[in-house]
Amino acid sequence: MSIELLLALITGAALFGVGIYGALSQTNLVMIMMGIELILAGAMVNLVAFWRYLHPDNPAGQMFVLIIMTVMAIEMAVGFGVAIARFRAKGSVEMEEAAELKG
């Protein structure tokens, strides 16, 4: 394993850890979504690094990255849609106050 791969994996893991921390610690829906973006970004960094340093001739890794980007875009669209609806209805996107769906 090359040093570059190791550095890329550490960067990806750090991004993932920061994302998890952000998603768990923040109470604002927008901030939670930012955390989730960071998690997905970490995963993308990992995938790109594996493709670039281990299997540069196989395009499957790039395909995974493209799928994740699509997922990110959709997640953003849905998440902001929910956030706007929530804001219009309640005037806030604080998730501590949003327990209506509790079973």
Added chain:
Amino acid sequence: MNLIAAAILAPLSMMVLILLLRRFPAVLALLGATVGMFASLYLLADAFNGQGNQLILPGLPDMPLRLISTPLTALLSTLVAVVSNLVLVYAVGYMKKDSEKVRFFATMLLFVSAMQTLVLAGDWILLLAAWELIGLSSYLLIGFWYRRPGVTSAATRAFLVTRSADLGLYIAVFILIASAGSSDIATTLNTGGNAAIAAGFFLLVAAMGKSAQTPLHDWLQRAMAGPTPVSALLHSATLVAAGAILLIRVAPMLPPEVLLVIGLVGGVTTVVAGLIALGERDLKRLTAASTSSQYGLMLVAVGAGVPLAALLHLIAHATIKSGLFLGAGIFQHSRNSTVLVNLQGAGRDRPRVFFGYALAALALAGIPPMSGYFSKEAIIAASLASPNALLLAPLALAGTLLTGAYMARALRILWHGDRKSHKIVGLYWMGAGLAGLVTLAVILGVTFPDIETLLNTRLPENTPTRFPPEIFGLGAAVGGLILGWFFTARRLLGPLLPWVQQGFTIAGGFDNLMVRPAFAIARSCERLERILYAGVFAVGRFGLDIGRAVRHNDEQGIDGLIFSLVRNTVELGSRARSLQSGLIHREMAITVVGTALILAALLLALLVY
């Protein structure tokens, strides 16, 4: 429609109508009785033309219910219809001030139709049913004024005495049906041998109860608690007559032993009841005792083997006695009492009523040319001609003598005394009923030869004595009248009087003889029943205990298991639900922790292998 049915159904349907409409009871009752009377008269006319009539209704298997119109039953049916019609006419006046006319006339009609069923019945089962029905309706009628003191006990006593004697009829009917194999009365009359003797004695018991023969005569006098038209109807052609009618109808079957006993019971009754009547202090009770006495004479005639004489006396007595009661009812209304002391001189107030009453009284005593004379002569001739003449004839003559004596006594008391005029409501109706009955009582004797022709039997002509029996009878009757008119009861009876006025209470009387043992038996039965009761309750309690144990087991065991399962599931569910907080980051944290745990497990598994 069959005329037999009309004779029964006309009064019955009017009864139903009265009960439904609850108005015009008197008019409807008279209408029903009149229609029934015409049906009966038509049956009688048919019988004179030699035509029988019968109606067979489905009954028990092989035992259809029969209503037949033979000369005898048609004659009796006519008698019942005519007498009840005249009594109802009288009752319209008598009950004018009573507030419960609906109940009165409805019950009277029920009584009349039950009696018609009884006389027209051609089989034992229908006869039994009608017999019970007249018992019931007489109970209702005697107890009509049930709010007055003593009335209910009189009604109950009448019902119980006749009802217990009725058991004799049941046994007799069972014996007859078992031995003849048919419930048809005409067929069972061919029974002979021991069955006939046994059945005869039990029929006698039934007849003694209904016809108030000694020692079962007591209830009849107490039955005077009812309204006077009821007494008139009970005593003349219906309830009390049922016993004599029964014996007259079965007379061809009865063996000599039974006949002798019937004659003796009748003879003793006619004397005992005659003495009671002589000592009686109440006009209606006097008349009631006289009824027992006259039915005793009829039983003497049956016992002497001449049921025709009994039938003639039954017919004559029915009109005479209802006439006497109707007269007594008018006197009762005029003085508001039936005690003889209060009635002194009541006859002088209303000479026309007294005239009718006196005619009936003389007819009962047996003075020619009234109906009572012919029937009484027939009975005395029969008793003289019978094989047991030595026993029966003196009793019959004594009965005749006593009849004259107590009737003359009643007339004397009614005539001698002060006048106290007092207006009576409904006198015309009462007078009409009385006049009709007295007319019949006077002239019916003329029709007796026709009745003999109708029934195709003759009174025996030959007399074993040197003198014609008329001399004995007439002598006894006139002698009795003279004794009763000129001597008081105290002088006639002497030291016997107190005993007679208690109704011959032999050995403490009926109450001590029958009622005390009955109560003792009832008490011991009650004790036995209490023990049985306790036993039954113990069984019940044991069953309850078992049930309770089973229920406990069920609740604590099976139910407990199931319910604890349910409770635990519910608890688990509520605990699991608390995980679902609805807060995003909490759920996310759980997800993260869970995923981390799964990853750790996977890594551990990789390291181990």
